[in-house]
Amino acid sequence: xxxxxxxxxxxxxxxxxxxxxxxxxxRPVEDExxxxxFEAARWAPSSYNEQPWGYLYATKANFQIWxxxxxxxxxxxxxxxxxxxxxxxxxxxxxxxxxxxxxxSARYDLxxxxxxxxxxxxxxxxxxxxxxxxxxxxxxxxxNIPCNWDPVVVLAIGYPGEIDALPDNLKSxxxxxxxxxxxxxxxxxxxxxxxx
Numbered sequence: 001x002x003x004x005x006x007x008x009x010x011x012x013x014x015x016x017x018x019x020x021x022x023x024x025x026x027r028p029v030e031d032e033x034x035x036x037x038f039e040a041a042r043w044a045p046s047s048y049n050e051q052p053w054g055y056l057y058a059t060k061a062n063f064q065i066w067x068x069x070x071x072x073x074x075x076x077x078x079x080x081x082x083x084x085x086x087x088x089x090x091x092x093x094x095x096x097x098x099x100x101x102x103x104x105s106a107r108y109d110l111x112x113x114x115x116x117x118x119x120x121x122x123x124x125x126x127x128x129x130x131x132x133x134x135x136x137x138x139x140x141x142x143x144n145i146p147c148n149w150d151p152v153v154v155l156a157i158g159y160p161g162e163i164d165a166l167p168d169n170l171k172s173x174x175x176x177x178x179x180x181x182x183x184x185x186x187x188x189x190x191x192x193x194x195x196x
Contacts, residue, residue, distance in 0.1 A: 001182075002181070002182050002185060003179045003180060003181055003182065004179065004180065004182055005177045005178060005180075008183055012119075014119045015119065017122060018119065018122045019127075019178060020127075020128070020129040020130065021127045021129060021160055021174060022080040022081075022129060022166060022173070022174055023080075023083075023160060023161040023163050023166050023174055024080075024083040024084045024085065024127065024156070024158040024159065024160065024161040025158065025159040025160065025161035025162070026083070026085070026161075027085065027158070028059060028060070028061070028085050029059060029085050029086045029126065029157060029158060029159070033124050033126065034057070034059075036120055036124060037117045037124075037126075037157070038117070039120075040116040040117050040119070040120035041053065041055070041113040041114070041116050041117040041120075042113075043116065044109070044112040044113040044115070044116040045109070045112055046105070046109035046112065046113075047103065047105035047106075048096060048098060050093075050096055050097060050098070050103060050106075050109070052092050052093040052094075052096075052103055052105075052106040052109055052110065053090060053091065053092060053093075053106075053110045053113045053114075054090070054092070054093065054149055055088050055089070055090055055091070056069065056088070056089045056091070056143060057086065057087065057088040057089075058086070058087060059085055059086050060085055065143075066087050068142050068143055069087040069088075069089050069139075069143065069154060070087055071138070071142060072089075072134040072135050072139040072142060072143070072154070073131060073133065073134045073135075073154060074133040074134060074135070076133065077131050077133045077134070077154075080166060080167075080170060081129070081154075081156040083158070083161065083165070084129075084156035084157055084158045085157070085158040085159070086156075086157040086158060087154060087155070087156055087157070088154065088157065089139065089143060089151055089154050090110055090113075090114060090151070090152050090153050090154070090155060091110075091145065091149040091150060091151050091152060092106035092107055092109070092110045092149065092150050092152055093106065093148060093149055094106055094148060094149070095148060106150075107152060110152055110153075114130060114153065114155065117155070118130070118155075121157060125159065126157055126159060127158060127160045128155055128156070128157050129155070129156045129157075130153050130155050131153060131154040131155070131156060132152075132153050134151075134154050136151060139151045163175065
């Protein structure tokens, strides 16, 4: 499948500039910006408008919770995420409120909320790096997560920092160009004729 670093069509600037950076500055994230992130997530679409997402967040000023979230990360993520001023554990409520049935769309809906949050962050000059590499069982126990909620992804958020502060093995990845599959590799206007 072919990839490119070029934009094929016009898109919003916040999508063009968004990148999952690993270098963070030590500048704290202001409360009003944190509120804006969750306001953006609040308006994401969801199945039956259930809004099945939840967030536990902390800045470094609330070190007990911040450290609780950080302690669940795999070491390879913790070595750079420890510099993020804001950590968020995102969850899904795995059953619908309106009928108690399993919500098979919950993770999809959380992804939409996290995408809205990430684009708002980019608009506010913040960097978001979503992290799936964490210990699920440790998260459940360390953060006292109820059984009807499932932790899904951690978001490391802060102002972009100096790349030189990263370990050598991460510096080159930080400088890499973003590259994506060409649209015609995944968007079709006809039935499949065989394997992709």
